[in-house]
Amino acid sequence: MPPESPPVAAPAPDASAPSPPHQPGLLELFLAFAKMSLAGFGGVLVWARRSIVEQHRWMTAEEFNETFALCHFLPGPNIVNLSVVFGSRFRGVAGGLAAFAGLVGPPMVIATVLAALYARYGDIDVLRRTLAGVACAAVGLLFAVVFKMMMPLLKRRDVTGLVILAAVFVAIGLIRWPLQIVLLVAIPLSLAVTILTRRMVKA
Amino acid sequence: MSSDSNPVAALVWTFGLMSLFAVGGANSAIPEMHRAAVDVHHWLTDKQFADVFAISQLSPGPNVLIVTLIGYSVAGVAGALAATVAMCGPTALLAYYVSRFLDRSRDARWPAIIQAALVPLSIGLMAASGLIVAQTSDQSWIAVLITIVAAALAFATRINPLWVLLAGGLLGFAGVV
Numbered sequence: 001m002p003p004e005s006p007p008v009a010a011p012a013p014d015a016s017a018p019s020p021p022h023q024p025g026l027l028e029l030f031l032a033f034a035k036m037s038l039a040g041f042g043g044v045l046v047w048a049r050r051s052i053v054e055q056h057r058w059m060t061a062e063e064f065n066e067t068f069a070l071c072h073f074l075p076g077p078n079i080v081n082l083s084v085v086f087g088s089r090f091r092g093v094a095g096g097l098a099a100f101a102g103l104v105g106p107p108m109v110i111a112t113v114l115a116a117l118y119a120r121y122g123d124i125d126v127l128r129r130t131l132a133g134v135a136c137a138a139v140g141l142l143f144a145v146v147f148k149m150m151m152p153l154l155k156r157r158d159v160t161g162l163v164i165l166a167a168v169f170v171a172i173g174l175i176r177w178p179l180q181i182v183l184l185v186a187i188p189l190s191l192a193v194t195i196l197t198r199r200m201v202k203a
Numbered sequence: 204m205s206s207d208s209n210p211v212a213a214l215v216w217t218f219g220l221m222s223l224f225a226v227g228g229a230n231s232a233i234p235e236m237h238r239a240a241v242d243v244h245h246w247l248t249d250k251q252f253a254d255v256f257a258i259s260q261l262s263p264g265p266n267v268l269i270v271t272l273i274g275y276s277v278a279g280v281a282g283a284l285a286a287t288v289a290m291c292g293p294t295a296l297l298a299y300y301v302s303r304f305l306d307r308s309r310d311a312r313w314p315a316i317i318q319a320a321l322v323p324l325s326i327g328l329m330a331a332s333g334l335i336v337a338q339t340s341d342q343s344w345i346a347v348l349i350t351i352v353a354a355a356l357a358f359a360t361r362i363n364p365l366w367v368l369l370a371g372g373l374l375g376f377a378g379v380v
Contacts, residue, residue, distance in 0.1 A: 037263065037264045038264065040263050040264055041263050041364065044264065044265050069314055069315070069318060070298075070301070070302055070305065070314055072318060073314050073317045073318040073321060074294060074297060075223050075224060075225050075294050075297070076225050076228070076267075076290075076293070076295070076297070077228055077229045077265050077266065077267035077290070077294070078228045079228075080267060080291045080295055081294060081295060082298075083295075084295040084298055084299050085298050085299065085302040088303075093299075100295060103264075103265065104264070104265070104267075104268075104287060106264075107263050107264025107265070108264070108283070108284075110262050110264070111262050111264070111271040111272055111275075111283070112280060112283045114258050114272070115255075115258070115271065115272045115276060115283065116275065118254065118255075118272075118276075119275070122251070122254065126376060128254075129376060129380065130372045130373075130376040131257045131258065131372070131375065132253070132254075132340060132375045132380050133349065133372050133373070133375020133376065133379070133380045134260070134368050134369075135254065135256060135257035135339075135340035136341055136347075136371050136374075136375070136380060137349060137367050137368050137370065137371025137372070138257050138260040138336070138340075138353075139333050139337045139340055139341065140350040140351065140353025140355075140367070140371075141260070141354070141364050141368070142329060142336070143330075143354040144353070144354045144356075144358040145329065145357075146326055146330045146333060149325075149326045150326055153322075153323065153326075158323075162323070164324065164327065165323040165324070165326050165327040165330070166327065167327070168323070168324050168327030168331070169327040169328075169330045169331050169334075172234045172235075172328060172331040173330065173331030173334040174331075174334075176238060176242075178235070178238065179221070179224050179232070179235035179328075180224050186324055187320070190320040190321070190323060190324055193320070194316055195316060
């Protein structure tokens, strides 16, 4: 599960696709989300977009971007939020549960099997070495996502954004303060700065 | 907190709470997962945490499934299930209600402002995630080099990340790391 592609660089909306002609059923929702989740080695988001917008045409590109933006500003795993919001839009609570179960269920079974294998064979030297190599590469992928997401801030010369970014990095990564405490300070601060700068731009 | 007496309850409490603070998704929550699993509860060692991170990146599905792996190592299948549901449940419920609320009152301004305010935070959190895993995984110059090359490749090209991970695994297998 490599990191999701940066949501700030959401793809431009396609030329207006026709409105969804067809309402997915519960089984269809489950299967569609299971498929995109199991295909999602390169991040599930790309596959979710392909399946929902291009393949099944359950949403237009704009609707998808709006829904994803909502799920991104809420806490928690974005794609999990998306599955619940998407499923419930078509089939109520049951639809949300079906999409959620499809997204999380099958890969969870795989993850559990891998965890069991690791618990059993994790001490074998060859496996330890291999996993150590994978971890090095995985960290690199994570840093690549960080840099990609930073590019818009650098291009805009968003100094306050970069200062907040650095402060969070130091507080969590270096000092290792608990997340809740850092966020309780950082979220109101960042919100205030964002609202202020928007007002100043307007004025 | 006498969480050690009932590990499943400790998992549910830890990840249920974390779920609501996981701004920017699962990868931003890795420092907090590390703090909870390694420093506070001693469920995993540093090395095991790096391994679990590697396995979670190798397997398909959403990034959040790293909590499935942590849960399994604490309390087996029940732990895996409990941790996953606890990490996804609260925020999924929140998303459900907020989306219904927003469907009725179509004021699209606030999500945009909140999102803009959260972007620097979630990037900072993800950078911290990278640092914390790197401190364990990158113990040699070769390891650091692999990380840098992987980052450069993923940043500059459209290569499928799975190949980068497999290449790292092969180098590890060959004993280079």
